Amino acid sequence: MMNPRLSAVCLLAVLLAACNSDLRDEVRSALGPREAPRTQVFQADQKAAYDAVKSAVDQMSFTFVRGGPATGELEAMSGVASGDEPNSSRQILMKVRLSPAGEAGTEVRVSLIETIEADSSRQPGMATETPLRDTPLYSVFFKDVQNALAAPARH
Numbered sequence: 001m002m003n004p005r006l007s008a009v010c011l012l013a014v015l016l017a018a019c020n021s022d023l024r025d026e027v028r029s030a031l032g033p034r035e036a037p038r039t040q041v042f043q044a045d046q047k048a049a050y051d052a053v054k055s056a057v058d059q060m061s062f063t064f065v066r067g068g069p070a071t072g073e074l075e076a077m078s079g080v081a082s083g084d085e086p087n088s089s090r091q092i093l094m095k096v097r098l099s100p101a102g103e104a105g106t107e108v109r110v111s112l113i114e115t116i117e118a119d120s121s122r123q124p125g126m127a128t129e130t131p132l133r134d135t136p137l138y139s140v141f142f143k144d145v146q147n148a149l150a151a152p153a154r155h
Contacts, residue, residue: 036132036133037110039107040108041107042149043149044105044106046098046099047069049098053108056147056148062094063079064076069098074096076094091114091115092113092114093113093129094112097110110141112138113132114132
């Protein structure tokens with residue numbers, strides 16, 4: 001049986017060694033923010049920016065889930081699509097937060113989270129969520145918001 005002090009010293013040595021390696025970066029990445037939001041400021045008040053966000057959501061064929069201009073929030077879901085594996089499916093959740101950006105306008109922060117259900121026939125309801133970091137959907141969304149803001153108002 002190992003001496004408790006010796007065990008503690010060994011554990012400390014292992015932890016210190018790990019701090020000096022690439023393991024620290026991997027741990028930081030794994031424990032990092034759950035979502036990977038992207039932010040852009042638009043020259044519009046919050047109500048106009050919200051309307052443009054809602055238009056962009058419709059343009060991207062996402063379905064409105066909840067939110068409103070007063071709360072400065074909007075959530076939407078993509079349609080359910082087939083996954084890469086047989087009997088799997090995938091869907092994307094979009095979370096948008098709007099906040100005043102001083103005289104600059106409105107800050108729009110968007111997060112995209114992919115939900116994958118591996119095998120719905122054997123394990124229904126078992127899914128994993130992964131923040132989407134490197135996807136062109138962010139650029140498409142911001143472009144659609146800008147286009148909606150530039151479009152003439154409908155009466």
